[in-house]
Amino acid sequence: MVSIQLIDNIKVSVITPTFNDELFIKETIESILNQTHKNVEVIVVDDCSTDNTINIINSFNDSRIKLIRNKTNQGAAYSRNLALSLASGEYIAFLDGDDLWKNDKLSKQLQFMLDNNYQFTYTKYSVIKDDEKYDVSGPKKISHKSFMRMNYVGCLTVVYKKSLYPDLQIPNDIYKRNDYALWLKLSEKADCYLLDEVLSKYRRRTANSISSGKKNKLLHFHRVMFQKLYGFSYFKASLLSLRNALYYLFRKRKYIKKK
Numbered sequence: 001m002v003s004i005q006l007i008d009n010i011k012v013s014v015i016t017p018t019f020n021d022e023l024f025i026k027e028t029i030e031s032i033l034n035q036t037h038k039n040v041e042v043i044v045v046d047d048c049s050t051d052n053t054i055n056i057i058n059s060f061n062d063s064r065i066k067l068i069r070n071k072t073n074q075g076a077a078y079s080r081n082l083a084l085s086l087a088s089g090e091y092i093a094f095l096d097g098d099d100l101w102k103n104d105k106l107s108k109q110l111q112f113m114l115d116n117n118y119q120f121t122y123t124k125y126s127v128i129k130d131d132e133k134y135d136v137s138g139p140k141k142i143s144h145k146s147f148m149r150m151n152y153v154g155c156l157t158v159v160y161k162k163s164l165y166p167d168l169q170i171p172n173d174i175y176k177r178n179d180y181a182l183w184l185k186l187s188e189k190a191d192c193y194l195l196d197e198v199l200s201k202y203r204r205r206t207a208n209s210i211s212s213g214k215k216n217k218l219l220h221f222h223r224v225m226f227q228k229l230y231g232f233s234y235f236k237a238s239l240l241s242l243r244n245a246l247y248y249l250f251r252k253r254k255y256i257k258k259k
Helices: 004-008 025-033 053-058 076-086 105-116 144-149 178-187 212-230 234-255
Strands: 012-018 040-046 065-069 091-094 120-129 132-136 159-161 192-203 256-258
Touching (some): 004 105, 025 053, 065 076, 105 120, 105 159
Antiparallel strands (some): 132 256
């Protein structure tokens, strides 16, 4: 087992895009700063918030927080790409501006990665939606081929070693499913392994949920992502999107457990 002292010396860059997150951003940042693993930098890229998000971020007196403000609204892919290009940590983690980590999330995940020599990992997470709560898991190992079938991974759970893909970027104009695009690129370099423990909380906002009336949009977003990331034809990208939808039904039955 790798020593705690060695892990404490590892710097983790946390990528946090924000947009109008005033209701949640304070708790989100606190969940990073309160990690038992203290060696972090928090790279917050705000995409032109019009609420009180910026003032809340600026209220933190902590040198580990680096706030960048986009001059114009660019979308999450641009914000993540910018943060990734500025990251100086040996490991990269992701936490959006409305989600939460348990206090020992990073320390446990780093221990898991170093003990097993893994470069790309994820964990279970819990979903909070109104009065509904459930836990989400996935396969113990996800290859690139498996990722092409569907995205099993929650963005807030991922940690990867930066040296695996030092210049990781995706097209800025993948406005939806851009986190999925990141995992597809990373999985070209290494398989992704599950730490079988709930270490994060995802807030699913009702306004952003995919109702049955929006399923066509969901298929559209996946198709566009495949086209822009890999240059696939409309037909091939559409088939992959339909396969994603079928695998999602399988995932819902096998990997989602209501509380």
